[in-house]
Amino acid sequence: MTPTATYRLQLQPDFPFAAAGQAVPYIAALGVSHLHLSPVLEAVPGSGHGYDVVDHGRVRAELGGEEGLRQLAATARAHGLGLILDIVPNHMAAAPRHNRQLWEVLREGPQSPYAHWFDIDWAAGGGKVLLPVLAGRIGDEAGRFEVGARDDGSPVLRYGDQEFPLREGTADLPLPELLAAQHYRLAWWRLARTELNYRRFFTISELIGVRVEHPEVFAATHGKVLELVGDGVLDGLRIDHPDGLADPAAYLERLGGATGGRWTVVEKILTGSEPLPAGWAVAGTTGYDALHRIDGLFTDPMGAADLLGRYRDFAGPPGDRGGYWTATVRRAAYRVVTHELAAETEWLTRLAVQACSGDPARMDHAPWALHTAVRELLVRVPVYRPYVTAGGPLTEVAESALPAEAVQEAKAVFSVPQEAAAVDVVRDLALGRLGDGPEHTAFCARFAQTASALHAKSVEDTAFYRYVPLISATEVGGDPGRPAVSPEEFHAFCARLSRDWPATGTVLTTHDTKRSGDVRARIAVLSECPERWASLVAQLARATTVSAPDPQLAWQAWQSAYGCAGLPTGEMAGRLEPALLKSVREAGLFTSWTEPDPAYEHAVSEFVAAGPGADTGQARAMMTRFADTLAPFVRANVLGAALVHLTMPGVPDLYQGTEREYIALVDPDNRRPFSRPPADVPDEKAGLTVAALGLRRERPGLFGESGTYAPLAAHGPAAAHCLAFCRSGEAVTAVTRLALRLEEEGGWGDTALTLPDEGPWHDLLSPGREFTGTTVAVAELFAERPVALLVKAEGGGAADGG
Template sequence: MTPTATYRLQLQPDFPFSAAEDAVPYLAALGVSHLHLSPVLEAVPGSRHGYDVVDHGRVRAELGGEEGLRRLAGTARRHGLGLVVDIVPNHMAAVPHLNRALWEVLREGPGSAYARWFDIDWEAGGGKVLLPVLAGRIGDELGAFRVDGEVLRHGGQEFPLRSGTGRLPLPELLDAQHYRLCWWRLARTELNYRRFFTISGLIGVRVEDPEVFAATHGKILELVRDGVIDGLRVDHPDGLADPASYLDRLAAAAAGRWTVVEKILTGDERLPADWVVAGTTGYDALHRVDGLFVDPMGAAELIGRYREYAGPAADRGGSWAATVRRAAYRVVTHDLAAETGLLTRLAERVCAEDPALRDHAPWALHTAIRELLVRMPVYRAYVTAGGPCPETAAETLPEVVVRDAKAAFTVAEEAAAVDVVRDLALGRLGAGPDRAAFCARFAQTASALRAKSVEDTAFYRYVPLVSANEVGGDPGRPAVTPEEFHAFCARLARDRPTTGTALTTHDTKRSADVRARIAVLSECPEQWSWLLVELGRITPASPPDAQFAWSAWQTALGCAGLPAGEAVGRLEPALLKGVREAGLCTGWTEHDPGYERAVTDFVAAGPASDGGPVREMLDRFAGTLDPYVRANVLGAALVQLTMPGVPDLYQGTEEEYVALVDPDNRRPFRRPSEGAARGEKGEVTAVALRLRRERPEVFGASGTYLPLGASGPAAPHCLAFCRSGEVVTAVTRLSLRLAESGGWHGTELALPDEGPWTDLLTPGRKFAGESVATADLFAERPVALLVRAGREGDPGLG
C-alpha cells in the first residue's frame, strides 16, 4: 500500500522499539499512515543513528531485537499503520570484531569467501588491507599491542590473526597479517578500500554482486515477506556501483513495495527514468517549498550586505559557484587523495592495454581526473561500462566542463588526457575489468566529492542567508517563483506522483521552523544589518571574525523559540561544528584551539546568552518578525502536506520544532502528554493529514494538480493550487513585504468553480463564486484549506 503520509522516528538505545510502540496511538490519531523507522539492523553499540551496520542478519538487540520489531509492527497494524524502514546498502561499520564478514577477510586475505563483499585494492596495499585505526605512528603504539590466542588486541580494538602467526614476535606478527595497522592520518592518501565519503570507519559494500545482495538483504526481505515491513527508504544510492540494477533487483525481491531513495538532485536534474522507485526522499521538494518564502530582491541585497559586513572573509570563496569550486579542489586533493590515486592507477592500466592510449602520462591522467571531478554539475553519472551511454549521463560531463578542465594544462597535446578520462568515465573507452572499475569508481568518487564539498564544506563557507544552505538547495539563488514551483509540482504529479516530500529530516542542518524564521530576513535586509551593528556594539565578547558573527547571529535568530537555559548547550556545538566543517580557520583534524575558544566565548556572551541587553535586543527583534514567521511556518507545512507526493514528517515537527544540525536534531522523540492541546501548526498539520488519509484518491497517484492564479496588486503574495478538483490549498508568501505594501486590498483568488467551498482550518467559513477576496480568505489565518462543502467526513478543526 502506498502511504498517504509517513512519520520518521529516530531509533536509538534511548528510543527503542518499545518507545515507538508507545507512540503508535498518538501517531495514528495524528493522521499518518506509516511509521518511518531509521535503520533497524544490528549496528555499532550505542549508535544514535544506525547507519553503521555490522550484521545484516539480525535486528538490532539494543532496540529490542526482532521480537520487539515484530511486536511494534503488530501494534501499528492494529491502529491502521504500516512500517517503512530505512535500509543501508552502501556501507558497513569497519569494526572487525563486530563485522564478521570483515573479520574473515582480515583473517583469510583475498582468498576469503567474503573478499567479494568489499572493494579492496589488494595490489595497492601490497596484498594487505590498510587499517588506519591507530592514534599514533605504529612505532609509538607497539607497547599497546597484546596477543590473546588467535586475536590481536590494541586498546579496545580486536583483530584476527592469520593462522599460524600467533606465536611470532610482535614485529614479525604484524608483518605476517593480511592487513596493515597504521596511524589514522594515513587514510587520506594510502587507504585501499572504498569507504562512505571520507569516513574510513564505514567500508563500502559490493551489493552489485548477487551473492552479496542476497546475504545483506536476506533479513530485511524476510521481514517484507512476513508483512512486518511495508515500504523501504534506500540510503545513499549514489554510493553504489550500479544503482539502477540494484533497484531492479530490490524491487523484484520486495515485490514492488513502495520505495524511495535518498537521491540529491541538483537544479533541474531529474531522477533517472529507469529507476524502479516511487521517487526521492524529498530534498528536491524541500528546496522548492523553502524557496517560495524567500524574497529574491531581498536575498540579493543580503549578499551585498554580507560581503560589506564580513569583509575579506566573505570573499574567500567569491560567488556561490566559486565557493563550491574552491571547496571541491580542497576535498579532491586532500580528503579524497586515496580515491583519486586509485582512479589514476585504473586509468593507467586501461591506457596500457591500448596502443593508441599508452603515451598519456600518469600525471596528466591524474590532473584530468581532478579537473573533471571538481567541475561536475551534479552528484554523478549513471552509466555502466559496456552499456549504452544515456544522454542524461553524457550531460554530467558536457563539453563546457571538458573545455574548462583542459585549461588546467599548459600544453594542448597533454590536455587530450581530459578526453580520455571523460570517455572512460562514461563507459565509452577501453575494455576489461579495469575499464568497468574506473567507470564505477569515478561515479562513486564524484558523489562523495559533491557531498563533501557542497553539503559539508561550502554550505558553511557561504552564509548570506543560512536558511538556504540545505541539501539540494542553491544558496546562490535561494528564491523559487510560484511559476517554478507549479512547474515542479505538475512534473511530480505526472512522473512521480508518490515520491517522498520533506521539510525536516535527520540530516537537515536546520529544522524547517528555524529556516522559516531566518528566511524572513530576505524581506528586511536593512533592518537585519542595523541589528548586527547594534548587537556588535553591546556584546561583551568579540567574534573570531565577522563572517562567523553573521552566521551565528542568523542561527540564534532562527532558534528564538528555544526554551530558556538551552541556548548555549544547543547553539555552541552546532556553530563549532560549522567552523570545523568550513575548514577555513580550524578543522576536525587540524584544530586551532585559540580560534575555537574565541568561537565558544563569543557564542556564550552573545548569540546564546540567556539574559541581559543582548538577549533582550535579539528577542525584541525576533518578536517583530513573529507574524511573518507564522505565515512562513504554516504556509510551508500546508504546502508540503497537500502538494504532489507522500509527505514525510520528522519526529516532533507537527508542532513548533527548533533543531540544528546533528546530533541536535537526533534527540529521542518525546510524544505530547495525553490531552495536551495542539498548537496552531499542530492543528493545521492534523487536519491536512486526516484529509489525505480520508481522501487518498485526491492526493494519490491518480490525483491531478492545477495551479490557481490570483489577480490584483498583491497577487504575487498568494500561492494556491487545486488537487483533483476537490481540494484547494492557498497560502501567504512574503508576508512582511505584503504588510509593507498595504495588505490584500483589491486582490482576489480564482477558484476552480463556484463551489461552495468550506475552509477546514476555520470551521463554519464557506466561500462561493468564481473567486474570493484574499482579504476574506486569509482573515483568520495566513493559510486556507478548502474542500467542496457538504463532503461527508471532512476532517476540519474542532
C-alpha cells in the same frame, strides 16, 4: 500500498521498539498511514543512528531484537499503521570486532570467501588492507599492542578496546614480525587521506563500502529485510545513499523484483533541474528536491541579493568569506579532492593507467596527466554523479554530467595541448565509452562513486558552511547561489511530480537537515528585511562583551540564534555552541576536524556564551525585540511551508515532533529521542497538520497517484504574495508568501483568488467558514490565519470535518 503520509522515528538505544510502540496511538491519531523507521539491523554497540551496520542478518538487540520489531509492527497494525524501513546498502561499519565478514577478510586476506564483499585495492596496499585506526605512528603505539584470545579461543591482536584477527600460525611471532605477517596494516589515522585502499562512505574511514552489485552479496545483505517484507512486517523501504553504489539502476531493479514492487524511495539528491533517472524502479526520492522548492517559495529573491551584499560588507574580505557561491564551491571541491579524497583520486589514476596500458592509441598518456585530468573533471561534475555503465548505452542525461564546457575548462589547466588529451581519455572512461573490460568497468563505476562523495563533501559539508549570507538556503538539495523559487517554478515542479513521480517522498525536516524546517522558515524572513538585519548585527556586535573570532562566524551565529528564538530559557547556548563548532570545523577555514585550532575553537565557545547563546543581557534583549516584531511573518512562513508540504504532490514524511513547532539544529541536536508533546499545550501548526493529514487519509484519491494538480491564479495588486493550487478539483491550498513585504506594500487590497468552481468551499482550518462563487477576496480568505485549506463535500453534500 502507497502511503498517504509517513512519520519518521529515529530509533536508538534510548528510544527502542518498545518506546516507539508506546508512541503509536499518538502518531496514528495525527492521520499518517505509516511509521518510517531509521535502520534497525545490528549496528555498532551504542550507535545513535544505526547507519553503521555490522550484521545484516539480525535485527538490532539494543532496540529490542526481531521480536521487538515484530511486536511494534503488530501494535502499528492494530492502530491502522504500516511500517517503512530505512536500509543501508552502500556501507557497513569498518569495525572488525563486530563485522564478521570484515573480520574474516582481515584474517584470510584476498582468499577469504568474503573478500568480494568489499572494494579493496589489494595491489595498492601491497596485498594488505590499510586500517587507519592508530592514535599515532605505529612506532609510538607499539607498547599498546597485546596478543590475546577471544571467547572461542581464537588468537587476536588488541589495541585499546579494538580487536583484530591474527593470520593462522602468527600468534607466537615477535611483534614486528607478527604485524608484518598480517593481511592488514595498522596505521596512524592520518594516513587514511593518502593511503587508504578500500572504498568508504564519503570520507569516513569507519564505514567500508559494500559491493551489493554481486548477487550473492545482495542476497546476504538483504535476506533479513526481504524476509520481513515477505512476512508483512514491512510495507516499503527508504534507500540510503544510492549514489555510492556501483550501478544504482541495476540494484533498484533487483530490489524491486525481490520486494514485489513495494513502495520504495531513494535518498537521491538532485542538483538544480536534474531529473531522477526515469528507469529507476522506485516511487521517487526521499524529498530534498521538494524541500528546496518549498523553502524557496518563502525566500525573497531581491532581498536575498541585498542580504548578500550586506554580508559581504560585514564579513569581507574576498575569498570564501566574500559571498561568491560558485567560487566557494570550486575552492571547496579542490580542497576535498586533493586532501580528503586524495587516496580515491590516486586509485582512479591507477585504474586509468591500467585501462590505457593495453591500448596503443592511449598508452603514452603520462600518469601525472591522467591524474590531473581525473582531478580537474571531478571538480567540474555539476551533479552528484553520472549514471552509466561501461559499454552500456549513453543517455543524454548521463552525458550532461560531464558537459563539453567542463572538458574545455579541464584542458585549459594543461600547458601542452597534446597532454591535455588525457582529459578526453578520462571523460570517455568515466562515461563508459572505451569498452567493458575489467579496468574500464571499474573506472566507470569508481569515478561515479568518487564524484558523489566529492560533491557531497565539497558542497553539503564544506561550501554550505562557508557560504552564510542566508543560512536557511544552505540545506541539502538547495542552491544558496539562487535561493528563491518563484511560484511559476514551483507549479512547474509540482506538475512534473504529479505526472512522473506522483508517489515520491516529500520532506521539510529529516535526521540530516542542518536546520529544521521551522528554523529555516524563521531565517528566510531575513530575506525580506536585509537592511534591518544588517543593522541589528552591527548593534549586536557593539553590545556583546566578547567579540567573535571572525565576522563570518558572528553573522551565522546571530542568524542561528534568531532561528532558535523559540527555545526555552537555558537551552540556547547548549544547543548553539555544538552546532557552530561543527560548522567551523566543516568549513575548514580556521579549524577543522583533522587539524583543529584549540585557540580558535575556544574563542568560538566564549563568543557564543557571551552573545548569541546568552539568556540575559543587552544583546539578548535586542534579539528578543527583533524576533517579536517579525513573529507574524514567521508564522506565515511556518504555516505556509507546512501546508504546502502536506498537500502538494507526493507522500509527505513528517520527522518526529515536526507536527508542532520544532526547533532543531544539525545532528546530533536533531536526533534527540522522540518524546510525545503534552496534550494541554495548544499549537497552531499541530492543528493544521492534523486537518491536512486527516483529509489525506479520508480522501486519498484527491492526493494519490490518480489525483491531479492545478495551479490557481490570484489577481490584483498583491497577487504575487498568494500561492495556491487545487488537488483533483476538490481541495484548494492557499498560502501567504513574503508576508513582510506584503505588509510593507500595503496589504492585500482588492486581490482575489480564482477558485475552480462555485463550491461551496469549506475551510478545514477554520470550521464554520464557507466560501461560494468562483472568486474569493484574499483578505477575507486569510482573515483568521495566513493559510487556508478549502474542500468541497464529497458528492456535493456537507463538507467533511477536519
